[in-house]
Amino acid sequence: MVDQPHRPIGKSALQLVLATSEEQEALVETIESAGYQTCLGKTGSMELQKVVSAIETAAKRQGLIDQSLYREMHALYHAILEAVQGVTRGQAQLGDVMRTVGLKFVIVRGIAYENQAEGEWIAVALYGTIGAPVRGLEHETAGLGINHI
Amino acid sequence: MVDQPHRPIGKSALQLVLATSEEQEALVETIESAGYQTCLGKTGSMELQKVVSAIETAAKRQGLIDQSLYREMHALYHAILEAVQGVTRGQAQLGDVMRTVGLKFVIVRGIAYENQAEGEWIAVALYGTIGAPVRGLEHETAGLGINHI
Amino acid sequence: MVDQPHRPIGKSALQLVLATSEEQEALVETIESAGYQTCLGKTGSMELQKVVSAIETAAKRQGLIDQSLYREMHALYHAILEAVQGVTRGQAQLGDVMRTVGLKFVIVRGIAYENQAEGEWIAVALYGTIGAPVRGLEHETAGLGINHI
Amino acid sequence: MVDQPHRPIGKSALQLVLATSEEQEALVETIESAGYQTCLGKTGSMELQKVVSAIETAAKRQGLIDQSLYREMHALYHAILEAVQGVTRGQAQLGDVMRTVGLKFVIVRGIAYENQAEGEWIAVALYGTIGAPVRGLEHETAGLGINHI
Amino acid sequence: MVDQPHRPIGKSALQLVLATSEEQEALVETIESAGYQTCLGKTGSMELQKVVSAIETAAKRQGLIDQSLYREMHALYHAILEAVQGVTRGQAQLGDVMRTVGLKFVIVRGIAYENQAEGEWIAVALYGTIGAPVRGLEHETAGLGINHI
Amino acid sequence: MVDQPHRPIGKSALQLVLATSEEQEALVETIESAGYQTCLGKTGSMELQKVVSAIETAAKRQGLIDQSLYREMHALYHAILEAVQGVTRGQAQLGDVMRTVGLKFVIVRGIAYENQAEGEWIAVALYGTIGAPVRGLEHETAGLGINHI
Numbered sequence: 001m002v003d004q005p006h007r008p009i010g011k012s013a014l015q016l017v018l019a020t021s022e023e024q025e026a027l028v029e030t031i032e033s034a035g036y037q038t039c040l041g042k043t044g045s046m047e048l049q050k051v052v053s054a055i056e057t058a059a060k061r062q063g064l065i066d067q068s069l070y071r072e073m074h075a076l077y078h079a080i081l082e083a084v085q086g087v088t089r090g091q092a093q094l095g096d097v098m099r100t101v102g103l104k105f106v107i108v109r110g111i112a113y114e115n116q117a118e119g120e121w122i123a124v125a126l127y128g129t130i131g132a133p134v135r136g137l138e139h140e141t142a143g144l145g146i147n148h149i
Numbered sequence: 150m151v152d153q154p155h156r157p158i159g160k161s162a163l164q165l166v167l168a169t170s171e172e173q174e175a176l177v178e179t180i181e182s183a184g185y186q187t188c189l190g191k192t193g194s195m196e197l198q199k200v201v202s203a204i205e206t207a208a209k210r211q212g213l214i215d216q217s218l219y220r221e222m223h224a225l226y227h228a229i230l231e232a233v234q235g236v237t238r239g240q241a242q243l244g245d246v247m248r249t250v251g252l253k254f255v256i257v258r259g260i261a262y263e264n265q266a267e268g269e270w271i272a273v274a275l276y277g278t279i280g281a282p283v284r285g286l287e288h289e290t291a292g293l294g295i296n297h298i
Numbered sequence: 299m300v301d302q303p304h305r306p307i308g309k310s311a312l313q314l315v316l317a318t319s320e321e322q323e324a325l326v327e328t329i330e331s332a333g334y335q336t337c338l339g340k341t342g343s344m345e346l347q348k349v350v351s352a353i354e355t356a357a358k359r360q361g362l363i364d365q366s367l368y369r370e371m372h373a374l375y376h377a378i379l380e381a382v383q384g385v386t387r388g389q390a391q392l393g394d395v396m397r398t399v400g401l402k403f404v405i406v407r408g409i410a411y412e413n414q415a416e417g418e419w420i421a422v423a424l425y426g427t428i429g430a431p432v433r434g435l436e437h438e439t440a441g442l443g444i445n446h447i
Numbered sequence: 448m449v450d451q452p453h454r455p456i457g458k459s460a461l462q463l464v465l466a467t468s469e470e471q472e473a474l475v476e477t478i479e480s481a482g483y484q485t486c487l488g489k490t491g492s493m494e495l496q497k498v499v500s501a502i503e504t505a506a507k508r509q510g511l512i513d514q515s516l517y518r519e520m521h522a523l524y525h526a527i528l529e530a531v532q533g534v535t536r537g538q539a540q541l542g543d544v545m546r547t548v549g550l551k552f553v554i555v556r557g558i559a560y561e562n563q564a565e566g567e568w569i570a571v572a573l574y575g576t577i578g579a580p581v582r583g584l585e586h587e588t589a590g591l592g593i594n595h596i
Numbered sequence: 597m598v599d600q601p602h603r604p605i606g607k608s609a610l611q612l613v614l615a616t617s618e619e620q621e622a623l624v625e626t627i628e629s630a631g632y633q634t635c636l637g638k639t640g641s642m643e644l645q646k647v648v649s650a651i652e653t654a655a656k657r658q659g660l661i662d663q664s665l666y667r668e669m670h671a672l673y674h675a676i677l678e679a680v681q682g683v684t685r686g687q688a689q690l691g692d693v694m695r696t697v698g699l700k701f702v703i704v705r706g707i708a709y710e711n712q713a714e715g716e717w718i719a720v721a722l723y724g725t726i727g728a729p730v731r732g733l734e735h736e737t738a739g740l741g742i743n744h745i
Numbered sequence: 746m747v748d749q750p751h752r753p754i755g756k757s758a759l760q761l762v763l764a765t766s767e768e769q770e771a772l773v774e775t776i777e778s779a780g781y782q783t784c785l786g787k788t789g790s791m792e793l794q795k796v797v798s799a800i801e802t803a804a805k806r807q808g809l810i811d812q813s814l815y816r817e818m819h820a821l822y823h824a825i826l827e828a829v830q831g832v833t834r835g836q837a838q839l840g841d842v843m844r845t846v847g848l849k850f851v852i853v854r855g856i857a858y859e860n861q862a863e864g865e866w867i868a869v870a871l872y873g874t875i876g877a878p879v880r881g882l883e884h885e886t887a888g889l890g891i892n893h894i
């Protein structure tokens with residue numbers, strides 16, 4: 001029987017991306033004690049390419065992903081793209097449609113199902129603002145991507 | 150100067166949709182004391198139509214939306230569709246591509262910017278699972294839609 | 299030199315689909331005297347399939363399209379789909395996302411460029427309302443598709 | 448009961464964007480005497496960003512939109528994006544897929560429903576040509592976006 | 597160094613889906629001697645759901661996928677969806693936009709990179725016809741999806 | 746009765762784009778003896794624009810398309826865009842979502858149906874790799890677009 005564990009990987013990523021800097025440390029500890037690895041960062045740009053790149057780079061630098069293995073990069077890449085869909089809601093575009101984002105991102109990796117044979121999964125959560133390239137002309141946005149790794 | 154208030158509307162909706170039933174009551178109180186109205190519910194289906202409909206119905210029944218005003222229904226509808234994009238990540242389809250969802254939803258409505266002239270906004274947050282119509286063959290999914298009302 | 303003729307095919311289709319029943323007859327005459335064939339109709343449904351089908355059937359019945367030739371059906375089909383994109387704006391879906399349309403449609407066919415070698419083109423214009431399946435909870439919508447035939 | 452007024456906002460915008468320079472003045476007068484504000488302009492580019500920006504700038508300069516209010520900018524922005532969907536029919540992209548547009552645009556703002564409580568709405572209509580970046584290798588295109596404001 | 601093997605997984609799947617029944621047997625042998633598992637089938641429908649389901653069922657019945665492991669089903673599912681994008685080219689829809697498909701499908705699974713640490717990958721290739729639900733009013737279509745498993 | 750000929754245009758294009766340089770010459774001959782014209786080339790870029798442009802330029806230079814006729818350019822353009830959908834599977838974007846392609850392309854043009862009145866059709870087949878802008882971090886991809894000309 002395949003079941004969600006007590007601490008779901010996607011919820012962990014979303015909670016961490018929503019956490020204030022004060023809440024962050026304790027939450028990372030809780031998530032990591034559930035067997036997950038975590039990685040946090042910030043990125044902001046009118047170029048979607050830079051958003052994708054910032055998340056990939058953080059994952060590689062913080063050792064969440066083995067960059068010598070394409071299968072790991074591939075799993076992360078599709079999880080990022082899925083999270084970006086939630087942020088852009090219909091057209092995976094930023095500057096091309098005259099908008100910019102300021103985002104926090106969280107990546108969580110680990111055993112996500114009670115059945116150990118399900119292996120490792122990866123979750124990418126994004127949260128921040130999207131709007132015109134003018135301070136204040138923006139509203140919140142979020143996205144979650146999940147993949148097997 | 151337009152600024153985010155201390156309690157952002159989207160983050161409120163996301164936190165509430167992630168909350169356990171124990172955490173829910175206190176969080177609703179916190180969010181409502183910040184001047185927002187909230188509405189919670191659950192929906193699960195292979196038909197996207199039923200998901201949209203369940204959220205609309207809850208918003209009308211719980212008085213979050215004045216259903217005699219099209220502009221309120223229109224604001225809610227587009228916020229729902231944007232949240233659905235995060236859940237479906239690319240194709241706003243469920244049964245048509247052989248998948249089903251089990252979702253919690255939260256709607257939050259109220260003054261979302263410090264500048265009162267910005268008026269009311271609405272946020273729709275979705276969180277749950279998406280996958281094959283077989284128990285366990287599913288992973289988490291989330292979405293957030295925001296609109297002026 | 300390839301140039302637009304005095305009466306562009308797409309503008310003709312859009313003007314006709316916007317015309318009142320009083321304006322219609324004179325406008326059809328003007329458009330047809332410019333060498334075009336025209337076809338008008340109405341369709342309304344929560345099923346996109348019925349919208350596509352209604353336009354195809356009208357084109358066949360009114361002889362605008364030779365239904366024994368796939369290339370003519372193919373040209374019309376893609377022009378319809380492009381017009382539907384304007385109507386649905388992002389997701390070519392109606393009932394699946396809990397909305398319905400009431401549309402007038404116009405098809406115009408004929409030589410559309412001054413260079414006769416450009417041959418015949420086809421334009422499909424749609425105009426009407428889209429919204430919740432409740433009278434009044436709807437706003438206007440339009441679309442234009444153009445193809446060589 | 449919510450009803451369309453005698454002069455629908457979307458049809459007004461479409462008729463004005465289709466009007467010749469001779470017809471324009473009288474039509475603006477008719478539309479404005481129905482209680483609407485109007486704004487017209489032209490834009491052409493291989494960069495979608497410039498199209499969006501040109502429409503936003505015209506709306507701000509001509510006072511159709513209060514640029515100090517995000518809710519007004521937000522309403523306009525989504526109306527523009529919806530109109531762009533009609534123009535691009537499936538992929539909101541221009542130069543990236545090697546095509547360019549030459550467009551007239553019209554924005555109409557005002558009370559659009561008989562029920563005054565429905566408040567103000569905004570319509571963005573686009574009409575022009577789309578095609579290869581070579582003169583003559585192009586066909587007509589149009590789009591309509593509508594939003595509450 | 598990560599390199600494509602002598603027999604790429606995607607090309608194998610495409611060649612097999614294009615093969616005549618006479619060519620099929622020898623090609624399966626060649627592909628399987630390169631260390632891949634293969635699975636072939638046919639499906640035709642106006643319902644996309646049935647297409648997805650037919651491919652999943654064949655993969656399970658022929659033992660290409662361990663249906664007790666969600667990660668295997670998940671890898672296959674996304675590979676199918678990607679192949680469907682090639683078949684539908686823009687809108688993952690069939691009957692909803694009044695069209696039907698008749699498809700051959702091939703699934704290939706195995707070590708796809710020289711670096712054994714890249715593990716197993718899966719390729720789904722589709723080839724057949726798409727068109728109106730009338731015999732002959734159709735043209736060819738194809739798609740390829742690839743995923744790590 | 747409209748029927749597929751012995752050598753389908755799309756399958757011809759796909760087989761040729763999959764052929765090794767040794768197989769190519771004989772296959773071109775077979776396809777051309779079936780009455781088709783063919784054109785082959787290679788293109789690689791992070792800019793989708795360059796991919797589209799490379800295919801258009803090859804078609805013009807090799808005389809497969811009469812570039813003085815917009816209807817021929819239009820038919821080719823939409824066939825290219827449809828093939829690109831198969832390659833990009835959901836978002837017709839490359840560098841914007843931090844990926845690059847290395848592609849072979851084949852264009853085939855000619856009578857594709859037994860009924861000569863169906864006239865000429867055009868097929869565009871793409872095959873190669875897509876992935877991160879790092880050698881080896883890529884998998885195969887393919888697309889097929891077909892249009893009447």
Ligand SMILES: [Mg+2]
Nearest residue numbers: 146288670674
């Ligand atoms: Mg998934």
Ligand SMILES: [Mg+2]
Nearest residue numbers: 139295521525
């Ligand atoms: Mg928005």
Ligand SMILES: [Mg+2]
Nearest residue numbers: 444586819823
């Ligand atoms: Mg076109």
Ligand SMILES: [Mg+2]
Nearest residue numbers: 223227437593
């Ligand atoms: Mg709307």
Ligand SMILES: [Mg+2]
Nearest residue numbers: 074078742884
């Ligand atoms: Mg991939």
Ligand SMILES: [Mg+2]
Nearest residue numbers: 372376735891
């Ligand atoms: Mg077609």
